[in-house]
Amino acid sequence: MAGVGGTALATGAFWAVANVVAARIAGPAASSRALGVVGSGAMLANVVGVPLGAFAGQLVGWRGPFWALAALAAACIALIARHVPHDGPDRRAVSIRSELTALRSGRLWLTLAACATTTGGVLSTYSYISPLLTDRTGLPSSLVPLVLVGFGVGAVAGFLVGGRLGDVRPYATTIMAAAVTTVLLLAICLLSGFTVPTIVLVALLGFFGLGANPVLISLAVRFAGRAPTLGSALTVSAFNLGTAAGSWCAGLALDSCLGATGPAVVGASIAALTLIPTTAIVLTRRRHSTSPAV
Template sequence: MSPSVDGRSRKLPFVVWVLAVGTFLMGSTEFVVAGLLPEVADDLGVSVSRAGLLITAFAAGMIVGPPVMAIATLRLPRRSTLVLALVVFALGHVVAALSSNFAVVLVSRVVTALATGAFWCVATVVAARAAGPAATSRALGLLMGGLTVANVVGVPLGSWLGQVSDWRGPFWVLAALSACAAAVVGRFVPDEPRRQPPSVRAEFAALRQRRVWLVLGFIALLMGGVLATYSYISPLLTERAGVPAGAVPLVLAVYGLGAVLGTAVGGRVGDDRPLATMIASAGTTTLILCLLVFLSTSPWVTVVLVVLLGATGFAATPVLGALVVRFAGSAPTLASSLSSAASNVGVTIGSWVAGVALASSLREAGPPLVGTVAAALTAVPLTALALLRATRPETPPRRPGAEAGPPAETGRASPPY
């Protein structure tokens, strides 16, 4: 291995860290409302269940937003798109903080979700190209680490701030921080010249790659299984395992730390062994979810399994993002945006089915059972990917003279998946 490649694989470019700050802010805003729903409902004159639509609206925006915004901003320079997304994100929070009308706040949540989608799909491509093929999974692991750290640090801090001041306080802080992030991104993210104008046709052509859809299916199943269980983790801990209600936030924080660790390790190992990382993550996650079904009557065993679930469930996420970018070839933006949409589709469907299972005779064992089935079904896309690897590989779409995706070099810099 050449020193340059080796050096690049050891140290990530500063721009990746800058983009990770943006994902931290955007991850914080998605669930910070969950800890403030009674205050929001009381101030805006709606029921708590209706105030919960602020979370649903953001999730819906994250399903539709990334692919729509990927196409809408395709011809903009990537740096401009990132800055614009952060500015719109900040303005959305300002509007929400100033408004006393629930409908306006709801619309502002949809707008901030669209901005989040635009930022994520472009940040993924920029980080992957900046890191190079030897460190793509590590770079995307850092970006996704921003999201997991947001759940461990950003959401609890935002909820605390909203409790001690006013529910609008976290919105003002997020608006100010995202405005600062826009200035930093504009200063440090390079505005890379493109050899040819981006092509919407090429972006859609990338979706003809079977491997792209197999990875997207894997994302939906794995994230759907993990987060369907996580959505109902509180009743599992308190009513089935007998964990005191006051200890639940601590368990969730440790779960988040496990997710941060899993993402970091998966990103580092996945650059060399992507398919093996996916198999290990899916297999251990399926086993842990299955054990939760049968062993979650013991508080200590349940806590240990929940923490392990965070680590194993998120270990494959940076690899999956890297493979989507790689398989899409010279047109990665739309495909990358669909990875975020696939995750949210999996979470939406998985949490709905888990809710039905919770209300059935399975009770608190229902959600982890649903998660087990979903995680086990990842064997289908995994098998198909392994078969494609063993036969003639697909060639990623590339227009003559188009901007190249992460190069498929031999050796450690670009391992076979």
């Protein structure tokens, strides 16, 4: 358990810093695109790395993949030290007190709320997609992993496309993604009895449902002002909080009269809530003349 907890702690710290580093290197004009590339790497690791690790574990034992990951992590240390630029002499350390002033930003909290609801809506459905595919769609359990791969491929593409669009129209991208995600989840509820439409809808859910994440991270880093690392760390926490709360509600819905479609109903409701903070961010934009155009 200690090893798992340590890995989780290191992973959270890594993503908090990696997002800031990527946004800083790319610059304000391309920060969402850079975060899209970083996020797509994480999704690609899930699509390719998880099944590859499971296969390797079957061949060489469960310890084999962990040793391989340790070796890759050690190699990454050298690559990061060589290629990631160091802080310049003009960069000052920010005190904890100064960083905490970022929590006064209303736009930051709106962005964090959007992070929680957009991820909670999608992953609450995705966490229980297997019962939907087997019980309602009638798909053999052996084919469910292929549908999950389709979701992952869609998510990778969504991160890349969403990041590019986010640099041009960040607010419009977040609102559009939330609206389309809600429609897709409702369509899954209605069409889950049909095989081909459901498979297509799950892939599209990966594309639109997670496509706004790099934009939201970029906005949080921007709204955090002098505390970009804190803003990035809070987005990671918001994503995880939304996933945990959404999955819990979806689990209750799965045991209700809604049955296998319950998680999708919960997901659609949570995803629709994303329209509230994203619209509020647009409305408050008028008071901030430095914000990019929608």
